[in-house]
Amino acid sequence: MSIMEIKQVGYSYDNKKKVLKGVNAEMEQGKLYAILGPSGCGKTTLLSLIGGLDSPGSGQIYFDGQDIAKTGLSDHRKNHVAFIFQAYNLIDYLTPAENVSLTSKLPPLPILERLGLTKEEAKRNVLKLSGGQQQRVAIARALASEAPVILADEPTGNLDEDTAQDITEILKESAHKINKCVVVVTHSNELAKQADVVFRLKKGELQVLERVQDGAAQPQSRRNNTPRSERRAK
Amino acid sequence: MNLCKRACLYSIRKKGKTLTLLAFLLVMATLMLTCLSIQSATETANANIKKALLGYFTINAKTLENGIPEDTVSQILAMDGLSGRYTLRSYTYATYFDADGNLLEINTEGAAQVPEGYENAGRVVANSNSQEDSYFTDGGFEMVEGNPITTETGSQVLIHEKFAQRNGLSVGDTMLLGNVEDKDKTIPVTVAGIFTNTEKQDSIGMAPSYDLYDNIVFTDLSTASFLLYGTEGTTNVQYGDFYVNDPDELERIMTDVQELDGVDWENCTLTRYDNDYQNAKESLEGLQNIVFIAIAVVSVICFLVLALFLTLRLRGRIHETGVYLAMGISKGSVLLQYLLEVILVAAIALVISFGTSTAISHQIGSSLLSQVTSETYETVDLTGESETAEEPTEDLGLAEIEVAVSAEDYALVWAFGMVLCVASTALAAYPIMKMKPKSILSQMS
Numbered sequence: 264m265s266i267m268e269i270k271q272v273g274y275s276y277d278n279k280k281k282v283l284k285g286v287n288a289e290m291e292q293g294k295l296y297a298i299l300g301p302s303g304c305g306k307t308t309l310l311s312l313i314g315g316l317d318s319p320g321s322g323q324i325y326f327d328g329q330d331i332a333k334t335g336l337s338d339h340r341k342n343h344v345a346f347i348f349q350a351y352n353l354i355d356y357l358t359p360a361e362n363v364s365l366t367s368k369l370p371p372l373p374i375l376e377r378l379g380l381t382k383e384e385a386k387r388n389v390l391k392l393s394g395g396q397q398q399r400v401a402i403a404r405a406l407a408s409e410a411p412v413i414l415a416d417e418p419t420g421n422l423d424e425d426t427a428q429d430i431t432e433i434l435k436e437s438a439h440k441i442n443k444c445v446v447v448v449t450h451s452n453e454l455a456k457q458a459d460v461v462f463r464l465k466k467g468e469l470q471v472l473e474r475v476q477d478g479a480a481q482p483q484s485r486r487n488n489t490p491r492s493e494r495r496a497k
Numbered sequence: 498m499n500l501c502k503r504a505c506l507y508s509i510r511k512k513g514k515t516l517t518l519l520a521f522l523l524v525m526a527t528l529m530l531t532c533l534s535i536q537s538a539t540e541t542a543n544a545n546i547k548k549a550l551l552g553y554f555t556i557n558a559k560t561l562e563n564g565i566p567e568d569t570v571s572q573i574l575a576m577d578g579l580s581g582r583y584t585l586r587s588y589t590y591a592t593y594f595d596a597d598g599n600l601l602e603i604n605t606e607g608a609a610q611v612p613e614g615y616e617n618a619g620r621v622v623a624n625s626n627s628q629e630d631s632y633f634t635d636g637g638f639e640m641v642e643g644n645p646i647t648t649e650t651g652s653q654v655l656i657h658e659k660f661a662q663r664n665g666l667s668v669g670d671t672m673l674l675g676n677v678e679d680k681d682k683t684i685p686v687t688v689a690g691i692f693t694n695t696e697k698q699d700s701i702g703m704a705p706s707y708d709l710y711d712n713i714v715f716t717d718l719s720t721a722s723f724l725l726y727g728t729e730g731t732t733n734v735q736y737g738d739f740y741v742n743d744p745d746e747l748e749r750i751m752t753d754v755q756e757l758d759g760v761d762w763e764n765c766t767l768t769r770y771d772n773d774y775q776n777a778k779e780s781l782e783g784l785q786n787i788v789f790i791a792i793a794v795v796s797v798i799c800f801l802v803l804a805l806f807l808t809l810r811l812r813g814r815i816h817e818t819g820v821y822l823a824m825g826i827s828k829g830s831v832l833l834q835y836l837l838e839v840i841l842v843a844a845i846a847l848v849i850s851f852g853t854s855t856a857i858s859h860q861i862g863s864s865l866l867s868q869v870t871s872e873t874y875e876t877v878d879l880t881g882e883s884e885t886a887e888e889p890t891e892d893l894g895l896a897e898i899e900v901a902v903s904a905e906d907y908a909l910v911w912a913f914g915m916v917l918c919v920a921s922t923a924l925a926a927y928p929i930m931k932m933k934p935k936s937i938l939s940q941m942s
Contacts, residue, residue: 308935316823317935340934341825348938352820356510357503364498366824408824 265289266411266444267313272322273467274308282308284467285322290460292411295438296446297458299472304464306448307416313446314346314414315339326412341366345405349417351397353389359400360385367407374403378433395426402433406441413437415447419454431457500830504837514810518842521806525799525917526843526850526910527857532795533906534858536788543781551580552744552771554751557736559764564726564733569760573739578750582740585625585648587721587733590707591714592618592680593664594673601664601672607698608706615705618677619660619712623721623734627655630715636696638710643668643690646717653689655715661691663711674716676724684723686716744774800917807925811835818929819937828930836922843918847911851902858900 267290274283282305290296300306311317312324315336323330331339346352353362359380363371375385378399380392389397398418405413415434419427431454438445438459447454455461461472508515556573558564570585592615593601600617624630627646632638646653654674656666666672668688676682694710706712722732741747751767754760811818814835821831929937 311935311938314823316938317933337822337825337827339825340823341827346823352816352823354817354820356507361498361506365503366498366826404824 264291266292266327267446268325268328269309269313269469270323270325272309272312272319272324274305274312274317274320282467283312283319286464286467286469288462288469288471290412290444290446292444293438293442294444294459295435295457296444296460296462297455298446298448298462298464298469299450299452299455300464302450305467306464309464309469310414310416310446310448313412314344343410344412344414345408345410347398347401347405347413347415347418349420351394351401351421353397353400353404355388355390357389358386359389359392359396359403362389362400363403363407365404367404367409369407369409371403371407374407375400378403378406379429393426394421395423395429398422398426398430399433402430402437406437406443411442411444413443413445415445415449417449418447419449419451424453427451427453500834501837504834504841507834508838508841515842518806518810518839519846521803522843522846522914523849523853525795525803526847526914527854528795529792529799529913530850530854530902530906530910531858531861532788532792533909534854534900534902535861536785536792537903537906538900539781539785539788543778543785546774546777546781547744550744550771550774550777551582551740552747552769552774553738553740554747554754555736555738555768555770556754556765557768558734559766564722564735565737565765567732569757569765570734570737572757572760573737573754576750576753578741578743578746578753580740580742583625584629584738585718585734586630586736586738587623587718587725588735589621589623589721589724590615590618590677591621591674591724592677593714594675594683595664595666596671596673596685598673598683601660601666603706604659604663604709604711605706607701608709609703611706614677615707619707619709619714621674621714621716621721621724623716623718625718627715632713632715633692636694638692638694641691641693643688646689646715648717648719650689650717652684652686652720653717654686654720655690655692656688657711657713658691658693659711660714661688667691674714674720674724682724682727684720686720738770744771744778747771796913796917800921803917803921804924807835807839807921808928811925811929815929815937819934822934822937832922832926832930835926836919839918839922840915843914847914850910851907855902858902 267288269286269288269290272283272286273281275281286309298306298309308317312319315324315331318332318336323332325331326334326339326343331343353359354365357365359375360371363374372382372385376382380396380399380403384392384396389400392400398421402418405415413434418434419430422430431451434445434447434454435457437443447458449455463470463472556565556569564587573579574583593603594617595601603617603619605611622630622632625648627633630638633640640655641658643655644650646655654672656672661667666688668690670688671685672688673683673685675684692715698704698710700708718734719732722728722734725735726733741750747769751769754767755762818831822828
């Protein structure tokens with residue numbers, strides 16, 4: 264059953280340029296969705312609408328069958344979705360552990376350790392971490408929020424190939440093992456290849472390029488299957 | 498993580514920004530508190546001057562033939578706003594006789610002239626209390642022996658010690674005061690006291706014999722009334738000084754006096770005496786106005802500068818605001834966090850400002866106040882040029898005024914500081930808070 268449903272969503276900048284024209288989509292928990300498309304086609308706008316950062320010009324967005332415009336966008340952002348940004352967007356005066364605890368009451372260390380950060384790194388200034396580590400903290404923050412939907416905007420855009428692969432793995436695991444609905448806006452074909460469903464946004468319309476059937480075996484990581492914390496320890 | 502923890506962590510970890518804000522708020526609070534302290538001190542000074550330089554009005558008889566009747570004086574004394582302090586005065590001349598009717602000798606040495614008929618006469622000064630007469634309060638006269646004369650003492654006189662020596666009189670002796678023009682019209686009086694002058698008479702060589710200090714006699718109003726008007730049983734007076742509680746009320750009280758029924762205003766005039774107070778008040782009001790303007794300017798500048806400072810600070814936190822909003826933290830919570838950060842620092846600044854403003858207001862305030870105080874003394878002619886040995890500051894009660902931070906001023910600055918923080922933060926955060934989360938996130942990228 265779909266957790267997010269997008270129905271006939273339209274959006275235009277300043278009521279002039281129409282970037283989304285009657286977009287329809289359904290998204291389920293336990294799946295990784297990738298949205299591809301050229302720059303400026305409205306990918307990030309669509310993600311913002313799904314995440315309740317903005318309201319669509321027309322159409323509705325449903326979470327768990329309820330129109331988020333009616334239940335409240337702030338409430339939707341607080342309880343239903345978690346964002347991961349290309350620029351990480353961590354709060355610079357908080358440690359990684361404190362960033363994770365911002366909207367979560369779960370202990371942050373187990374989540375951070377699961378994503379490959381040591382205890383020392385979890386208490387360090389976030390700006391002293393590498394890009395990959397900062398993105399892990401951002402993902403940990405999203406996971407800790409217990410929101411069923413994770414929205415990631417170019418999460419690997421600033422990262423090198425190896426780290427990007429790591430982050431892709433984590434997102435995939437979040438979908439498949441933690442049963443999150445992960446929606447990723449990306450230019451990366453590598454990331455798109457790992458997705459269960461790939462959408463292409465073109466001329467304001469959303470097309471499904473590929474859909475992996477429910478219950479199908481997930482492709483293995485191309486690198487290795489060693490847990491990240493162990494890999495880092497090596 | 499709640500907003501209080503976020504605010505505390507920001508304040509602790511962003512040390513540079515926190516210290517800059519602290520320094521700024523400390524300067525503001527100190528300035529404000531110093532201004533208020535000086536203002537309070539000037540208010541105290543004004544109140545002290547009010548007490549020291551009492552305003553009063555004088556009612557005096559236009560002609561010597563008719564005095565001011567006792568009834569009129571009673572009516573005035575019953576009015577609201579009077580301090581209860583008053584002096585009634587009459588002046589006349591009398592020929593001095595001993596108890597047996599023999600003429601007494603006066604001093605003529607140093608007199609410009611001895612007018613005909615005044616060879617054994619002197620000035621008679623009568624008032625409701627001899628101690629309050631200007632000869633005693635300002636002229637350097639002082640009692641050597643005996644008691645002052647009041648309205649209750651009856652027919653008594655105070656005589657100069659040289660006059661007493663010259664005529665062999667002492668306290669308890671009886672002498673006669675006679676009308677200069679009608680020597681048969683005499684009244685017996687008892688010598689109640691003997692006085693002397695501690696300052697040399699300025700008018701020696703110019704004054705007629707009857708005005709020499711040695712020849713002056715103080716008596717009660719009833720005796721003078723008899724000598725002046727030949728009245729018996731009632732006391733008419735020439736002058737009445739009536740002191741008021743509040744010099745600022747003098748105008749109103751005088752208007753009320755003029756509306757009294759039964760006063761023959763064709764024979765009486767009213768005169769206002771509050772020049773010293775008005776001049777002193779003017780000097781202090783100058784400082785009060787400066788301080789008031791300073792408070793207003795400091796308030797406006799503080800608000801504008803703080804708003805600008807916080808605007809710049811919050812502009813640098815758009816990124817953070819966007820992240821919070823994207824995480825579902827409400828705008829109100831984010832705004833409260835920013836406000837709490839400012840209030841935390843403001844609270845520390847206000848605590849420290851008590852010490853700094855105490856030190857500064859003591860230095861600057863005292864200096865300003867002493868400058869104004871000396872201007873005030875110059876205005877009311879109580880400077881060191883006066884021959885009195887007393888410190889002039891003691892006269893107006895300004896010496897004990899201390900420019901210090903009062904609890905009231907401190908509470909006022911706390912309240913103002915908090916309002917300022919709330920208003921400035923709201924103003925600075927408004928442009929960010931009215932934006933949609935997506936717009937903020939767009940600015941971030």
